Amino acid sequence: RKxxxxxxxxxxxxxxATVAFNCTYSNSASQSFFWYRQDCRKEPKLLMSVYSSxxxxxxxxxxxxxxxxxxxLLIRDSKLSDSATYLCVDAFYSSxxxxxxxxxxxxxxxx
Amino acid sequence: GAGVSQSPRxxxxxxxxxxxxxxxxxxxxxxLFWYQxxxxxxxxxxTYFQNEAQLDKSGLPSDRFFAERPEGSVSTLKxxxxxxxxxxxxxxxxxxxxxxxRNTIYFGEGSWLTVx
Numbered sequence: 001r002k003x004x005x006x007x008x009x010x011x012x013x014x015x016x017a018t019v020a021f022n023c024t025y026s027n028s029a030s031q032s033f034f035w036y037r038q039d040c041r042k043e044p045k046l047l048m049s050v051y052s053s054x055x056x057x058x059x060x061x062x063x064x065x066x067x068x069x070x071x072x073l074l075i076r077d078s079k080l081s082d083s084a085t086y087l088c089v090d091a092f093y094s095s096x097x098x099x100x101x102x103x104x105x106x107x108x109x110x111x
Numbered sequence: 112g113a114g115v116s117q118s119p120r121x122x123x124x125x126x127x128x129x130x131x132x133x134x135x136x137x138x139x140x141x142x143l144f145w146y147q148x149x150x151x152x153x154x155x156x157x158t159y160f161q162n163e164a165q166l167d168k169s170g171l172p173s174d175r176f177f178a179e180r181p182e183g184s185v186s187t188l189k190x191x192x193x194x195x196x197x198x199x200x201x202x203x204x205x206x207x208x209x210x211x212x213r214n215t216i217y218f219g220e221g222s223w224l225t226v227x
Binding site: 004034046098 | 144146151152153154155156159167202215216217218219220221
């Protein structure tokens with residue numbers, strides 16, 4: 001089983017829709033999680049951190065479910081500019097930092 | 112510069128050729144990571160440095176891959192005797208603290224390697 005698993009999509013939704021995707025992780029000791037966004041042929045960029053209590057940033061909401069070992073990303077009122085690949089990141093600290101990316105979920109917003 | 116800088120941006124190598132990819136992290140950043148990203152996949156961890164110390168190289172796919180960061184700033188990823196399966200984007204990332212897991216990591220634009 002991969003350490004971080006995501007539904008590759010693509011998710012194809014109309015502008016204005018709400019879309020959500022999950023990411024599961026296998027390491028129960030993991031402490032920090034992030035969502036990164038990657039546009040075509042560009043580098044990944046941090047979208048938001050994922051806190052235990054959940055967090056919201058404008059139209060984006062991230063949540064963590066430790067019992068079931070998954071994190072989620074919800075996008076409300078989706079815009080054309082939200083079309084991208086969303087990468088789930090599991091970062092766990094031991095003697096050395098190890099930051100593991102999922103394979104990404106492709107999202108396409110249609111007019 | 113203000114961001115992570117990588118060079119070359121694009122490299123075409125003949126099979127069997129050695130290549131060297133350079134990463135210039137954000138000034139003062141302690142942590143430096145190398146990732147390999149194949150088309151349609153997420154970035155795959157290769158190696159991690161904290162200052163000049165290579166603390167984790169578990170992701171390097173073979174002994175043809177070698178990374179160094181001798182002075183704790185600029186890093187070089189070297190691939191010897193390149194093979195077609197090495198074709199990918201090589202991403203470098205840096206973070207300000209040793210506990211990089213708790214802080215944002217910033218990526219360079221990547222070095223796109225094509226082996227022909």
